[in-house]
Amino acid sequence: MLFSLLAVIVLGGIAWLVAPNMPGFFGIILPYAAVLVFLAGFVWRIMNWAKSPVPFRIPTTGGQQRSLDFIKPARLDSPFTKAGTIGRMILEVLLFRSLFRNTKAELKDGPRMVYWSSKWLWIFALIFHYSFLIIFIRHFRLFLGVDVLPFCLEAIDKVDSMLQVGIPRFYMSDALILAGLLFLLCRRLFDYKIRYISLPGDYFPLFLLLGIAGSGVLMRYFMKGDIATVKTFIVNLVSFGPISASGLPPIFFLHLLFISTLLIYFPFSKLMHMGGVFLSPTRNLPNNSRAVHHENPWNPPKKFHTYAAYEDDFRDLMDEAGLPLEITPEEAAARAGAAKE
Amino acid sequence: MSARWIEVVHGTYPFDTIGFLRTKKDQFANPVGYRTEEAAKALMDVVFSERPDQEALATAVEEIVRVRAIQDFSPEIAVGVFFALKDIVRKVLQETGEGQEEYLPALLALESRVDALVLMAFGVYARCREKLHQLRVDEFKRQYSQILRLAEKKAEKTDKADSNN
Amino acid sequence: MSKLPNAQTLAKSINYAFPSASWMDVKPVFNPGSFCYPAKEETMAGLGMPHPHTWNPAEEDWNLPENWEEIMYNTLVDKLEKFRSFKVFMDICVRCGACADKCHFFLGTGDPKNMPVLRAELIRSVYRRDFTTAGKLLGKLAGARKLDKNVIKEWFYYFYQCTECRRCSLYCPYGIDTAEITMVARAMLHEVGLGTHWIMDPVSNCNRTGNHLGIQPHAFKEIVEFLCEDIETVTGIKINPPFNEKGHEILFITPSGDVFADPGIYTFMGYLMLFHELGLDYTLSTYASEGGNFGSFVSANMMKKLNAKMYAEAERLGVKWILGGECGHMWRVITQYMETMNGPTPSNMSVPKSPITGTVFHNAAATKMVHITEFTADLIKHNKITLDPSRNDHRIVTFHDSCNPARGMGLLDEPRYVLKAACNNFVEMPENTIREQTFCCGGGSGLNTEEIMELRMRGALPRGNALRYVQERHGVNTMACICAIDRATLPPLADYWAPGVTVTGTHELVANALVMKGEIKRTMDLRQDDLPDAEE
DSSP: OHHHHHHHHHHHHIIIIIGGGOHIIIIIIHHHHHHHHHHHHHHHHHHHHHHSOOOSOOOOOOSOOSOSTTSOOOTTTSOOSHHHHHHHHHHHHHHOHHHHGGGGOOOOSSSSOOSSOHHHHHHHHHHHHHHHHHHHHHTHHHHHOOSSOOHHHHHHHHHHTTTOOTTTTOOHHHHHHHHHHHHHHHHHHHOHHHHHHOOHHHHHHHHHHHHHHHHHHIIIIISOOOHHHHHHHHHHHHTTOOOOOTTOOHHHHHHHHHHHHHHHHGGGSGGGHHHHGGGOTTTSSOSOTTTSOOOOTTOOOOOOOOHHHHHHHHHHHHHHTTOOOSSOHHHHHHHHHHHHO | OHHHHHHHHHHTSOHHHHHHHHHOOOTTTOHHHHHHHHHHHHHHHHHTSSSOOHHHHHHHHHHHHHHHHTSSOOHHHHHHGGGHHHHHHHHHHHHHOTTHHHHHHHHHHHHHHHHHHHHHHHHHHHHHHHHHHHHHHHHHHHHTHHHHHHHHHHHHHHHHHHHHO | OTTSOOHHHHHHHTOOOTTTOOGGGOOOOOOTTSSOOBOOHHHHHHTTOSSOOOOOTTSSOOOOOTTHHHHHHHHHHHHHHHOHHHHHHHHOOOOOOTTGGGOHHHHHHOOGGGSHHHHHHHHHHHHHHHHOHHHHHHGGGGTOOOOOHHHHHHHHHHHTSOOOOOHHHHHOTTOOOHHHHHHHHHHHHHHTTOOBHHHHHHHHHHHHHSSTTOOOHHHHHHHHHHHHHHHHHHHSOOOOOOBSOSSOSEEEEOOTHHHHSTTHHHHHHHHHHHHHHHTOOEEBOSTTOOOOOGGGGTOHHHHHHHHHHHHHHHHHHTOSEEEEOSOSHHHHHIIIIIHHHHOSOOTTOOSOBOTTTOOBOGGGTTTOEEEHHHHHHHHHHTTOSOBOGGGGTTOOEEEOOOHHHHHTTOOOHHHHHHHHHHOSOBOOOOGGGSGGGOOOOSOTTTTOOGGGHHHHHHHHHHHHHHHHHHHHHHOOOEEEESOHHHHHHHHHHHHHHSTTOEEEEHHHHHHHHBOOTTOOOOOBOTTOOBOTTTTO
16 A cells, blocks of 8 residues: 555656656657557457457346246346347446445444445445546547537536536536545545455555546646646647647646556556456356357367266166166177177 | 443454444344344343343353354354453443442352353353254265165165065 | 453454455465365376375375476466456456455355455466566565465365355456356366365266266166155155156256255155146156256366266257256356357257247257246246145245356246245245345355365355344245255255254245145145144
């Protein structure tokens, strides 16, 4: 835990102290490299997973199968069709269906509160992921470099700043992402079980994301730099015509370095769950293997104890018990005799 | 007081389970915690009542020990937790401070009661362990019930054949 | 006196200190009652398993083959290349802990390595060191460690404390399935000659004689005939079930435990009575007399080897389809593996169609194998059998979903439909312990062996607790199930955690209620216990 925190602090120090003096590297080369590493790494990881076949159809069925007409199947939790499977994946990816299941655990009366029930995990995980998405989309304002935003971006912006407080206007997602991250962090620190299983690789992304969100918030609300310059720089960076980054505020370099680090770190870490969830065979396959053939590319040849061998073993006993035989004991004896000659 | 004792009972589990046992209240999501807690409350009620109800006491003790008998505890730890009641009562009295002399006879009576409790727990523990072995034997019998039957019939047949000769 | 530690200190003394005990440094202790007996050398050799040898888990040296490191590494590579599930599950866990308290073994033992996430980390840590850059460079800091002999012991300990029930997989946001990981870990252990007696012995027996106890065909037939005598005692009807006969429409396969073991035999008698009443055109087989597949607890290849007999026998006997009895992992194999492994089905087979109701089982178009509760539910729906549920009125029944049909098949409502027709008093256990959220009996995946009874009772606690609850609240005295392993493991579970509850198969209750043509007045149930109102 401390190691991960330290790593993020060191990164921050570099950004604050070193980066403004090396604007070319930290402002231009590193971000480009990071995006490249992210894209290549992401694709490589997915390809690497996809290279291994799915030999068996092993969905975890979360509900009634499709069988008799008068029994209602669970179309999404135990999908028989492709559409149902897509539905299940949508629920899983967009609404975290499996985490939501945990709501069943109820509180019993008693003076003490359950500290982190799994429902909280579901809510805060949703909050974090969606805030992240919205913030990411909001940043297109900076990437596009146009004054009038496309309708959907404008709408997201409007909703996000619905509270209409502060100058510049306060975005709810900024607060929510921090809340989400802090919850996930506290859970790791204070839930004995989670703390016991946590690795440095679990804390590092949390600290890093806190760093990104924190520096972003600082930049927007507290250390309002020259937004126009920053925007010009980014627009040019995104359109592959980078201009000099010198003179930009250190907090911007901090934000940028954290993001670059995240992009580089992403493909080699547990953050790849973003891509992996789509490849999870317990979720992305329909529960129809009784009705439809599933091919195993490495299916080995059949090798088993055949009936003939079985009958050879027990022929006399079976005969005595009156069980039907393929070859009677007499025939077998005759054949054995013939084989000898 | 019952809360304190439950802490001790839970304290005998590996650390990371403690947080879990203490906090999850759902009786199906956390059966160990639930069973212990319910039984501990009942036990306290009985132990500190004027006239302990033997039957209620036995049930409560059994509830607690039954769970502990199959967990990876040595017998002394599985049963020993009941002794902790003494310490807790003493401490509570110390904390309240005043009038300790007054309580002395009551305390002594209570301590003998706890001793009796431990004996009871020991009995339950022994029975549970015995039960466990009985289960193994029963399972074996069930598993081979028809084979045994077959063997018996065969034996009968041979006996008959022998007596006929 | 004061020199002695008081109870509180005594209790605290076994408390692991928090910071010092990273899970990687805690080694399992092999106490009797917590591990399965090892497989015999000759059993392993007879099955052609690699590196058969004599060893004892309680001893320091497990006599691993010379090049065990190489074998383990190569097997891991092989599994990663063959199973996307395994590869993806090695990489995408975020350790959110949603699975932690879903495992019955964790709930019952409190051992942190029984949290599914940590069970998987046992193998993930080795994977990281050998297959990820971060693991190679950073070692322990990246959660990586070297595979040494202690790790192998740890694997043996914990991967035989997983019943492959998949409950964790249901709650995992990425569907990480510990059963998949356990299967790989066990396959790896088998590569260096480590197997358990209670799995390998039945495998060997099933392979040669066709049933898990190694009963030879003539004795098998004889035992079934005993059961028919019992049926006659209870109903006055004489049944002669056909064996190994060609030219029938249906081959019936059920776990052999139902023929040999109490209380499975009553379920088996139930099947025979039902078939007799229907006049079903079926045959039993002594060759393919084992529906259960202990090979699935060993490796994919062993599963295939044992399962292959079903289609082979169906082809030899020329049946149109197979009807399968009540069993848990048997149905996981049939649903998710059989047709892929041993298909396509022989040409004499066709899409199953109930000869009684005419219902075509399109959902089994590929495997051509129908579950008995599907078959019976369909009969009941079409009023093809007469049931007198009042004969079960002295029973208050609840239903235990077996893990495999629940989470590997989705067979949830069919058995309930049947039970509700056969019994008037049916009560469900609490919601988060049934259907897809069902708790394991504590003895699945080859752990139903008596030497680990203690461990099983720990794992059985969540189910026992739920059962106890309905026993106290609703007076439940009977727990029905659809699994032969359940019928073996639930009686001790009930005996220990909820004494007074009887375990039955679903078709035992059906047969008790079944009104048969030409039967005598029933005065006793299949167990030959008197019915309560028999005197009237």
